[in-house]
Amino acid sequence: MDYKQILSACEERKHLISMVSIEGILQIGYDLGMNENTTVLDLCCGNGEMLKLWSEAFGIRGTGIDQEQAFIETGKARVNTELVTLICGDVLTFDTLEKFDIVTCTELTTGVFDSFEKGIAFLEHFVKQNGTLVFGSLYLKKENPPHELIEFDGEMPTLAELWKTVKRLGYHFTSMATSTDAEWERYILSDAKAAIKHLRQKPDDEFAAWDDKWYRIYFEQRRAYEGWGLFAAVKV
Ligand SMILES: C[S@@+](CC[C@H](N)C(=O)[O-])C[C@H]1O[C@@H](n2cnc3c(N)ncnc32)[C@H](O)[C@@H]1O
Numbered sequence: 001m002d003y004k005q006i007l008s009a010c011e012e013r014k015h016l017i018s019m020v021s022i023e024g025i026l027q028i029g030y031d032l033g034m035n036e037n038t039t040v041l042d043l044c045c046g047n048g049e050m051l052k053l054w055s056e057a058f059g060i061r062g063t064g065i066d067q068e069q070a071f072i073e074t075g076k077a078r079v080n081t082e083l084v085t086l087i088c089g090d091v092l093t094f095d096t097l098e099k100f101d102i103v104t105c106t107e108l109t110t111g112v113f114d115s116f117e118k119g120i121a122f123l124e125h126f127v128k129q130n131g132t133l134v135f136g137s138l139y140l141k142k143e144n145p146p147h148e149l150i151e152f153d154g155e156m157p158t159l160a161e162l163w164k165t166v167k168r169l170g171y172h173f174t175s176m177a178t179s180t181d182a183e184w185e186r187y188i189l190s191d192a193k194a195a196i197k198h199l200r201q202k203p204d205d206e207f208a209a210w211d212d213k214w215y216r217i218y219f220e221q222r223r224a225y226e227g228w229g230l231f232a233a234v235k236v
Helices: 003-014 022-031 049-058 069-078 118-126 147-153 159-168 181-188 192-201 204-224
Strands: 039-043 061-066 084-088 100-104 127-140 170-177 227-235
Touching: 003 022, 003 049, 022 049, 022 069, 022 227, 039 049, 039 118, 039 147, 039 170, 049 069, 061 069, 069 084, 084 170, 100 118, 100 227, 118 127, 118 181, 159 170, 159 227, 181 204, 192 204
Parallel strands: 039 061, 039 100, 061 084, 100 127
Antiparallel strands: 127 227, 170 227
16 A cells, blocks of 8 residues: 555645545546646635646646635645745635636635625636636535524535536536545544644633534534535536
8 A cells, every 4th residue: 555645645635625535626637638738717725725736737827816824825835836826815806817727716605705606707707718617516415404504504505406507507517526524524623633722721612612513513414414516617
């Protein structure tokens, strides 16, 4: 077994703030035919990990925007290539005359945009004609979710409803990578060490109540009902 490869994958995963696997991100890059001529814009890029992987694997040129200075700094320290530019800023005020082959955003259903449709329209502004949108979305794995889950995460489409919406907007899926339990486990536990430190100092404050809710909703509801996926789509 190649332990070095496994540990290197653990390090890459640590910098992803979503429930997609590295294999899924690379599969999408492969399916989209990414190469050294491909340009990618990543809106809400976090640490810029998707751009880093696509750049290292396929040689793409990428630009990433995120409002968290700490994520951008971490990303800049990790992305060891001039092919990837990471910018700190609000995507909603970002603009450029450049059009990209691929525009990606993991935040289509997390409240950054007023609606899924408005999010897609926002991404369209930056994509070349016949280019590809790659978006992240939560989805329901089964119908009739608990009311508390909808209060926690908002209304979510089933995969079939998501496909219908994408089709109604004139798009066809070209690639997708949906979450596994392992990716959710990584995401849910990513701040556990900091949480334990806090709980040891202040076991009964507002954070303790939030920590309790975060894990209870995951184990009781999210694990059974909620999926997350990265979807690539082109206009027909
Ligand atoms: C769940 S993380 C995903 C990060 C990254 N796409 C990934 O998959 O690792 C969501 C990111 O969206 C960023 N974000 C949210 N609203 C934003 C905005 N209006 N402008 C820029 N970044 C924003 C947050 O700072 C955070 O890094």
